[in-house]
Amino acid sequence: MDYAILTGLVLVSGVVLALVAQWRGWRPSLLVVLAVGIGFRVLIMVTSAIDTWQPVDFMESFKPAGEAILNREDPVLGSEGGWHFLPTIPYVYGLLLWLGIPWEIGGRLVTVVADIALIPLVGKLAGGSKASLRAFQYACNPLAMLVAAVHGQVEPVALAFGVAAFVVARGPGAPDRPGITNDPVALVRQRVSALGLGGAVRQALAPGERATLRRALLAGLLMGLALCAKSWPIWLIPGMLLLLPTFRARAVAFVATGVAPVFFLVTLPVFAGTSLSQIPEVIHVIQDIRPIVGEWGYSAIMVGGDWTLSPEIATFGTRLIYITMLVVAFLWRRADPVDLTTALLLAFMVVTPRLGAQYLLWFMPFLVARPTRFAWPAIIGVSLWAGYGYLYMTQFDTNTWWALHSVWAQCSIVLLPILALAMPWGRRVFTTPVEPPDAGPRVPLPASA
Numbered sequence: 001m002d003y004a005i006l007t008g009l010v011l012v013s014g015v016v017l018a019l020v021a022q023w024r025g026w027r028p029s030l031l032v033v034l035a036v037g038i039g040f041r042v043l044i045m046v047t048s049a050i051d052t053w054q055p056v057d058f059m060e061s062f063k064p065a066g067e068a069i070l071n072r073e074d075p076v077l078g079s080e081g082g083w084h085f086l087p088t089i090p091y092v093y094g095l096l097l098w099l100g101i102p103w104e105i106g107g108r109l110v111t112v113v114a115d116i117a118l119i120p121l122v123g124k125l126a127g128g129s130k131a132s133l134r135a136f137q138y139a140c141n142p143l144a145m146l147v148a149a150v151h152g153q154v155e156p157v158a159l160a161f162g163v164a165a166f167v168v169a170r171g172p173g174a175p176d177r178p179g180i181t182n183d184p185v186a187l188v189r190q191r192v193s194a195l196g197l198g199g200a201v202r203q204a205l206a207p208g209e210r211a212t213l214r215r216a217l218l219a220g221l222l223m224g225l226a227l228c229a230k231s232w233p234i235w236l237i238p239g240m241l242l243l244l245p246t247f248r249a250r251a252v253a254f255v256a257t258g259v260a261p262v263f264f265l266v267t268l269p270v271f272a273g274t275s276l277s278q279i280p281e282v283i284h285v286i287q288d289i290r291p292i293v294g295e296w297g298y299s300a301i302m303v304g305g306d307w308t309l310s311p312e313i314a315t316f317g318t319r320l321i322y323i324t325m326l327v328v329a330f331l332w333r334r335a336d337p338v339d340l341t342t343a344l345l346l347a348f349m350v351v352t353p354r355l356g357a358q359y360l361l362w363f364m365p366f367l368v369a370r371p372t373r374f375a376w377p378a379i380i381g382v383s384l385w386a387g388y389g390y391l392y393m394t395q396f397d398t399n400t401w402w403a404l405h406s407v408w409a410q411c412s413i414v415l416l417p418i419l420a421l422a423m424p425w426g427r428r429v430f431t432t433p434v435e436p437p438d439a440g441p442r443v444p445l446p447a448s449a
Helices: 004-024 030-049 056-070 088-098 103-126 128-139 142-151 155-170 184-195 199-204 206-229 232-243 247-257 259-266 276-287 297-303 311-331 337-351 357-361 364-369 375-395 398-421
Strands: none
Touching: 004 030, 004 128, 004 142, 004 375, 030 103, 030 128, 030 142, 056 088, 056 103, 088 103, 088 206, 103 128, 103 142, 103 155, 103 364, 128 364, 142 155, 142 357, 142 375, 155 206, 155 232, 155 337, 155 357, 155 364, 206 232, 206 247, 206 259, 232 247, 232 337, 247 259, 259 276, 297 311, 297 398, 311 337, 337 364, 337 398, 357 375, 364 375, 375 398
16 A cells, blocks of 8 residues: 555544544534545545555455446346445446546545545434534544545445434434434323323324324435445344334334335346346345455454355354344343444444454444443554554565464454443443423422411
8 A cells, every 4th residue: 555654644633633522522513524524535535546556345346346237237146256235336336437437536436425424424313512523523533534435345335324314213302312302292192102092192193193204214215225235234223213202103114124125126127137037146145144254353363364264153153143132132122222233233343253344334433423431442443453454464465465464363352352341331221311391380389387
């Protein structure tokens, strides 16, 4: 990598600014926040685009997927490197290639724009008096810059839609009161539902219910678009559903989540030239979990830090993930839905047998929006680990890279307890009481004689 020093200086500057902002209690305007975030990302995107080193999957998987769309070929079955997700992002790649934008810029433009959109969304997710601070801290986040502007991985796209779904699902209520709205009609309806009163009263409050269902529909559609970018946002769905106040709203959001993925799947014959007989094969490829281990955590220790095809370790790890997710969901079942989501994603990182550095961005918007005591040790730790791989290891030839990779992968074991500590252990129960509707000013009682 030719611009490693410059990129490293930008990343370090971002960390320093984020920590100073926390220490000094900065509340910058949205214009300032966006200017910083855009400036950092565009600078790194431009230097990465003109660099002689380019990520392998960026060139050999992502670009062929876009070219497959231009050639009316299925990006999952027809691209040389193989695209293992729905074709939504390849459609955008194909459009940018058709417009004549150089791939080194165009491929990163998708993820950089999405990551910039995440900046105000993180502020919205945080809410309250510190919303602008949290947005600024995400604007300065070093891992986000590496994943979006250097690697061009599509995690920011999935996160932009996923976090937007959370913001919409929460609605106009206070950020620290999930499922609660400031709308007096909705507040009364919630009390009526709690009292179990009949349908006549519910019919009288139908306008409030319709607004909630519209919100649920939009949140579900946004979450569906997140799933169109990658499959892992399935772990975001529980938190989104819990932010909605009624069972009916949750049912609407759940069904709406499937609309966009089904649409992009069934329209493959129209937009990508896929035959109907190939659709089952496309589904199989998308669902297939490749048993590549050795990059992260305990699997790296088990295989000496080398990429290995090990169905045994992968199967064990997959089952461990499902068991862990169930345990975490139970422990945080009464928590704020954002905290539940943070706990799920951090726990996934601790127990997964396979990981790319871009996976570490999954929890970042949620942890930045609602930080824990060990949030910044976790953020700095994973950024240092990923930065070593992106910036330092790319300075060497292939043989040296593999030797460094072995040590680098095994060193990731040090991060697992830090990520575990960063989980919101102190917020497993949501304790903020629900305030009743304002009944007007209280009249003081006369003093007793």
